[in-house]
Amino acid sequence: MTALGIGLPYFQDLPPEIYRGGAVDFVEVTPEVLCRERRGGALDLLPDKLAAARETCGALPIVVHGVELSIGSAHGCNAAYLDLLDRFQASWPFLWHSEHLGFQTIAGGDAHSLNTGVPLPLPATREAAELVADRSAAITQRYGVPFLLENAAHYLPDLPSDPEIGDDVGLMNAIIDRGGCLQLLDLHNVWCNALNHGHDPFAAIDRMRLDRVAEIHIAGGSWHDGFWMDAHDSRVPEPVWDLLEYTLPRVPAVGGVVFEVLEEHLPRLGTDAIVDELTRARAIWQRRGPSRCDRSCH
Amino acid sequence: MSLIGVQTALGRMVRAGEHADPAQLADLDLFGDERSRMSRVLASRGFRFTARIQRSWCEARAARGARLALSILPPEQRRHLVSEWVDRGGGTNSFFLAEADGFLEFLAQRLPDPSHALSLCQFERAVLRAEAAATTSAALGGACLDDPACMLRSGRHAALVSFFADPDRLLAALEGESALPPLSTTQWPVLVAPGMPGLARPADAAELALWQALDEPSPVAVLQRQGHSRGAIESFLASGAAEPA
Numbered sequence: 085m086t087a088l089g090i091g092l093p094y095f096q097d098l099p100p101e102i103y104r105g106g107a108v109d110f111v112e113v114t115p116e117v118l119c120r121e122r123r124g125g126a127l128d129l130l131p132d133k134l135a136a137a138r139e140t141c142g143a144l145p146i147v148v149h150g151v152e153l154s155i156g157s158a159h160g161c162n163a164a165y166l167d168l169l170d171r172f173q174a175s176w177p178f179l180w181h182s183e184h185l186g187f188q189t190i191a192g193g194d195a196h197s198l199n200t201g202v203p204l205p206l207p208a209t210r211e212a213a214e215l216v217a218d219r220s221a222a223i224t225q226r227y228g229v230p231f232l233l234e235n236a237a238h239y240l241p242d243l244p245s246d247p248e249i250g251d252d253v254g255l256m257n258a259i260i261d262r263g264g265c266l267q268l269l270d271l272h273n274v275w276c277n278a279l280n281h282g283h284d285p286f287a288a289i290d291r292m293r294l295d296r297v298a299e300i301h302i303a304g305g306s307w308h309d310g311f312w313m314d315a316h317d318s319r320v321p322e323p324v325w326d327l328l329e330y331t332l333p334r335v336p337a338v339g340g341v342v343f344e345v346l347e348e349h350l351p352r353l354g355t356d357a358i359v360d361e362l363t364r365a366r367a368i369w370q371r372r373g374p375s376r377c378d379r380s381c382h
Numbered sequence: 383m384s385l386i387g388v389q390t391a392l393g394r395m396v397r398a399g400e401h402a403d404p405a406q407l408a409d410l411d412l413f414g415d416e417r418s419r420m421s422r423v424l425a426s427r428g429f430r431f432t433a434r435i436q437r438s439w440c441e442a443r444a445a446r447g448a449r450l451a452l453s454i455l456p457p458e459q460r461r462h463l464v465s466e467w468v469d470r471g472g473g474t475n476s477f478f479l480a481e482a483d484g485f486l487e488f489l490a491q492r493l494p495d496p497s498h499a500l501s502l503c504q505f506e507r508a509v510l511r512a513e514a515a516a517t518t519s520a521a522l523g524g525a526c527l528d529d530p531a532c533m534l535r536s537g538r539h540a541a542l543v544s545f546f547a548d549p550d551r552l553l554a555a556l557e558g559e560s561a562l563p564p565l566s567t568t569q570w571p572v573l574v575a576p577g578m579p580g581l582a583r584p585a586d587a588a589e590l591a592l593w594q595a596l597d598e599p600s601p602v603a604v605l606q607r608q609g610h611s612r613g614a615i616e617s618f619l620a621s622g623a624a625e626p627a
Binding site for chain 1: 383384385386388389390392393394396397416419420422423426427428429431432434435436439440471473474475476477478479480514
């Protein structure tokens with residue numbers, strides 16, 4: 085994996101200077117925000133939105149972070165998303181792409197899918213691991229670039245599981261062990277789950293296949309109804325920075341760190357805060373990341 | 383426990399939200415201990431929180447898609463309509479246009495006819511459809527004008543919306559500049575089409591007549607015999623207000 089550095093998602097409403105001022109080494113693009121859905125579910129890339137995104141990103145390398153694949157849906161994942169990604173890759177090649185480990189559609193009547201309206205976690209079972217691993221391998225082959233799965237935040241206790249898989253960390257490991265994909269390690273999600281389910285986030289990280297982590301996400305959240313929510317509505321909490329410090333030296337294949345925030349929270353957060361988070365991430369990357377290891381470990 | 387069983391149970395219950403009832407899982411092929419386990423998950427604080435997130439996201443998606451139409455309604459009616467849409471499974475589509483189109487169609491069936499709210503709802507939907515078409519399709523059919531037998535119809539991405547007050551006055555009132563104008567017996571027709579500058583403008587009497595004539599596919603020669611000018615037909619074709627049938 086090429087070590088790119090610090091990344092930011094593409095936001096059409098953010099001043100383009102943020103992407104061009106040296107704070108960003110690569111851009112994470114979500115193709116779904118550049119398209120519209122036709123009746124019947126097909127997704128059309130919108131040429132004007134695509135052109136605007138390319139203009140903003142300039143010569144920066146891009147990676148893709150999808151949100152609509154629903155890779156874990158037992159009745160079938162979203163083929164329209166893959167068709168969209170085919171067209172997106174043909175017009176704007178990316179270095180790698182990622183999706184969330186979970187599902188957001190279930191089988192409805194008349195062979196239609198029903199959206200759940202919110203992403204949901206998979207049970208930690210062998211069946212889920214095999215299904216996602218097989219689909220991941222096919223996706224890796226289809227696009228010819230690495231495919232990453234992101235560990236999810238969720239609030240559901242005691243989901244069904246098989247003893248040999250155990251929990252959501254075990255599920256991700258079981259999928260990755262089958263060889264079809266790499267991991268996008270979302271440290272905010274790790275911290276979120278640790279807070280809400282009462283476990284140690286560092287121990288969770290120690291159990292992961294860190295040699296297969298290719299990208300890291302950091303983000304912020306907020307308390308709602310007694311849960312720490314993966315809301316992407318704030319700056320990165322200190323414990324997540326601590327997790328980044330801890331994790332970076334342990335992930336030799338990591339390609340970059342991306343600061344995630346939801347577009348609707350950008351005006352309140354402000355561009356100065358975003359640049360601050362990117363700057364802090366870069367400082368940690370330079371001290372603890374693979375470039376540091378390249379100089380001192382060989 | 384099968385993956386499809388877990389997902390169907392979770393998905394159905396999250397969609398049902400506060401109306402979730404484990405009895406709705408009776409048709410699923412679950413063993414007794416599996417059913418008890420899912421019941422425990424569904425009774426948990428974490429599940430209720432997940433369902434609240436889902437509800438809030440769905441309501442926000444719906445409201446985002448109908449800002450104009452909802453803005454004229456009293457807050458209680460607004461909440462009721464959004465809530466009813468979400469109760470019926472709406473608000474789950476993360477694609478703005480698809481979600482907005484479905485919700486505006488739902489709203490249109492529930493608003494009094496005639497009413498300012500219904501006019502705004504139809505106008506908002508027409509503009510969204512025209513805007514989407516403007517980015518992906520080009521106007522068609524210019525050559526049709528020279529073929530008298532060529533059949534024309536109203537554009538698929540165009541609409542004619544009737545207002546029952548001057549639309550400018552109505553929109554100004556919504557921005558808080560004045561009181562809402564009364565519902566008039568006079569109609570102000572507004573033509574919306576993907577190729578039109580600004581996507582919409584008031585339709586004059588000749589355009590209203592041409593739009594009505596295009597309700598059924600008609601040959602160019604017949605339209606011209608009815609008195610519709612070549613220039614008017616050409617303008618309709620160029621803007622996407624008309625297209626070859």
